[in-house]
Amino acid sequence: MGLIVEVDTVDEDAAVLVPPPNFSMVEDCIFRSSFPTPSNFPFLQTLNLRSIIYLCPEPYPEENLEFLRSQNIRLFQFGIEGKTEASLPILRDSIMEALKVLIDVRNHPILIHCKRGKHRTGCLVGCLRKLQNWCLSSVFEEYQRFAGAKLRNGDLIFIDRFDIVSLKQCLYSIIYQYQGYGSKKRRLLYTDQNLQKHQLASF
């Protein structure tokens, strides 16, 4: 836990920071936004990012790649078309793969973004909230806060139907794999009984 204001602010002439539109903190070390441009790079530097999840099929611009290289940030790209309703199975698979990256603390701090930070990003954050046991109306309220007038019913249906059980199996396997069965962090363990019950997915 540290002070929340960088020492740069001691300098009256410190550069003004410009977060990308629709920027927000989602959880400890998880952020969301629209597509960052070079004007946002000084702000992004303050997040000490280790990874970025990029949810569009278009190639990442060279100036953004250069920023990632200079900051040693790893890019995870999941190419989801802008019109989500067009390819539901692809969306489902992509969101599941993105979730595996998102909940793996080795990738934190991590920024999720698509183009406007509304629909694709909203779907991924919505599925994360289901995993965190948020009630659906709260998940939808958060989605809508970022989508604004551009709310898409198809996204809400997608989040609603997203398979929470296989999602949890995915989480359990990551806990098991990386936190270790013999770890002293007991809160991250589960018993043999539960292991059998859930039939861990192996990936």
Next chain:
Amino acid sequence: MGLIVEVDTVDEDAAVLVPPPNFSMVEDCIFRSSFPTPSNFPFLQTLNLRSIIYLCPEPYPEENLEFLRSQNIRLFQFGIEGKTEASLPILRDSIMEALKVLIDVRNHPILIHCKRGKHRTGCLVGCLRKLQNWCLSSVFEEYQRFAGAKLRNGDLIFIDRFDIVSLKQCLYSIIYQYQGYGSKKRRLLYTDQNLQKHQLASF
């Protein structure tokens, strides 16, 4: 840094969590929301709050006070009337006092709330963002995301005009007071020159 999903989710029957409307994370250990009701208490427990900043003049309900007592959460109340334009000097003083509490990490994790988490909470978060050197358009965008159609121009003018210099002096004095001039955390220190330059407020 820990795993972002509570172990409760291992249990398929874990209770569904209901965040208060307009809930969001603002920064590490800083949260915002509308007025929490008993249905939100199980969710609030997961935040391990140490303090709450409450920005309305109305007395805190007994059931909320009971929850705070049971969780050992300290309540800081700053009574700001709902119609902000009515009493600008009071609003300014209250927001300044609330900021002093907000940026003091001894009070973290901390939740800010008013009634709907739009205007009074939005003003306090907006002033925090100015302190963090966010550009004004980004501060306004965040304010609007939570205010929605209920955006108040008076709030935006208030945030714009809020005295950032005295705000920073307030911060410096807290850094000086609690982090200690002789601390090894050099990033939180400033030189004698700066101390004199800013003429620390003593409070």
